[in-house]
Amino acid sequence: xxxxxxKLALGLFTGVVFGILLQKGAVAxxxxxxxxxxxxxxxxxxxxxxxxxxxAVGVYGLLALEVVSLHIRPLxxxxxxxxxxxxxxxMAVFGYCPGTSVAACGEGRRDAMVGVAGMLVAAGVYVVLYxxxxxxSESLGNAGEVTLPDLTGTSPWLWIGVLAILAVLAQFxxxxxxxARTRRDRQQTVRVRKLRLRKQxxxx
Amino acid sequence: xxxxxxxxxxxxxxxxxxxxxxxxxSWFAFxxxxxxxxxxxxxxxGAALGVQAIAPGLAANNEYFETxxxxxxxxxxxxxxxxxxxxxxxxxxxxxxxxxxxxxWKERFGPSVPLRFTAAFFGAGLMMFGARLAQGCTSGHxxxxxxxxxxxxxxxxxxxxxxxxxxxxxxxxxxxxTHV
Numbered sequence: 001x002x003x004x005x006x007k008l009a010l011g012l013f014t015g016v017v018f019g020i021l022l023q024k025g026a027v028a029x030x031x032x033x034x035x036x037x038x039x040x041x042x043x044x045x046x047x048x049x050x051x052x053x054x055x056a057v058g059v060y061g062l063l064a065l066e067v068v069s070l071h072i073r074p075l076x077x078x079x080x081x082x083x084x085x086x087x088x089x090x091m092a093v094f095g096y097c098p099g100t101s102v103a104a105c106g107e108g109r110r111d112a113m114v115g116v117a118g119m120l121v122a123a124g125v126y127v128v129l130y131x132x133x134x135x136x137s138e139s140l141g142n143a144g145e146v147t148l149p150d151l152t153g154t155s156p157w158l159w160i161g162v163l164a165i166l167a168v169l170a171q172f173x174x175x176x177x178x179x180a181r182t183r184r185d186r187q188q189t190v191r192v193r194k195l196r197l198r199k200q201x202x203x204x
Numbered sequence: 205x206x207x208x209x210x211x212x213x214x215x216x217x218x219x220x221x222x223x224x225x226x227x228x229x230s231w232f233a234f235x236x237x238x239x240x241x242x243x244x245x246x247x248x249x250g251a252a253l254g255v256q257a258i259a260p261g262l263a264a265n266n267e268y269f270e271t272x273x274x275x276x277x278x279x280x281x282x283x284x285x286x287x288x289x290x291x292x293x294x295x296x297x298x299x300x301x302x303x304x305x306x307x308x309w310k311e312r313f314g315p316s317v318p319l320r321f322t323a324a325f326f327g328a329g330l331m332m333f334g335a336r337l338a339q340g341c342t343s344g345h346x347x348x349x350x351x352x353x354x355x356x357x358x359x360x361x362x363x364x365x366x367x368x369x370x371x372x373x374x375x376x377x378x379x380x381x382t383h384v
Contacts, residue, residue, distance in 0.1 A: 002275060007237060008281045014282055018226070019291075022286065023290040025216070031308050038372050040378075047226065051230070054223065055227040062234060069238060072352055073339045082338075083337030084359065084363030086330050087330075087331050088365065088366065091342075093326070098332065098335060106294060107299065110302065114325050119332040121329060124255055126248065128262055128266070146355045151355055
């Protein structure tokens with residue numbers, strides 16, 4: 001019924017750090033999540049992209065040192081496809097994802113609290129309907145716990161390297177396409193900094 | 205005299221810094237309990253314990269309880285921690301947002317509270333249902349799975365992002381203001 005207490009404490013600690021990061025990343029906000037989905041606010045992609053590349057380097061590094069093992073979800077075709085589509089539609093209507101909705105509750109957002117109640121009820125429906133849903137998930141076959149390097153017979157470091165290059169390239173291209181905006185933003189930051197410095201001088 | 209400001213008092217950090225933090229946190233999760241970061245398994249286990257308690261008859265013949273042993277686990281405490289972390293973080297920066305109907309929603313669908321709550325309840329429910337069918341969410345698949353280069357997670361991430369974009373563009377259109 002319970003994990004050992006040290007494990008629960010570690011979970012709580014990891015969660016608190018995760019919650020602080022989500023809140024400071026501003027992804028516990030409806031406008032940021034929906035803003036990403038209408039392709040106007042790229043905060044979510046920047047955070048997830050950085051997390052995935054940094055995380056991949058560390059986890060594959062630790063794997064090479066045999067400190068950790070991989071935990072891959074099986075590729076049950078129907079489950080992933082139907083689940084992914086429902087998840088995207090639901091998340092767009094709700095305006096938060098599961099983790100950020102919990103963080104949004106911490107921030108005081110009332111609609112997120114209603115959503116979390118909906119998530120618990122839906123999880124209960126899933127458990128009750130599990131025998132039928134499990135058959136559905138597996139109905140189009142299951143390719144097992146495979147990674148992209150497994151499927152292609154390549155090194156994971158090749159994939160991580162390509163991802164990192166793509167991320168740098170995307171950052172470079174976005175500056176190329178929106179130079180005016182970023183330059184104005186930068187000038188704005190410089191102005192704010194100067195103002196702050198001047199105020200400090202006046203104080204002393 | 206320069207006073208160094210406590211970073212917790214800032215309302216927002218750079219997305220790259222936050223991403224770096226989440227990446228390093230995933231190393232910590234793997235190294236400390238050999239577990240990827242994920243949110244929805246805790247909801248599933250919590251709901252399963254609830255089903256067992258409320259309707260033991262429903263649970264008795266359900267093969268779910270043969271394959272899974274729901275419990276209060278590392279993941280449950282992770283979810284509790286996310287709530288507490290966000291609570292303290294928003295308290296420290298004064299970024300409390302006791303919002304009932306988000307501004308973007310209000311501009312598009314009006315100020316009705318029942319409408320927003322109904323959409324939030326069923327939207328979130330649909331999302332959770334999808335997450336459990338696919339065995340992961342934005343954290344479990346979107347971050348933890350993709351960083352392990354799992355084929356299932358990359359497919360899930362592409363699909364949910366694509367349908368999320370399509371749905372939102374249908375609902376709001378490209379010209380909605382995000383910062384009002």
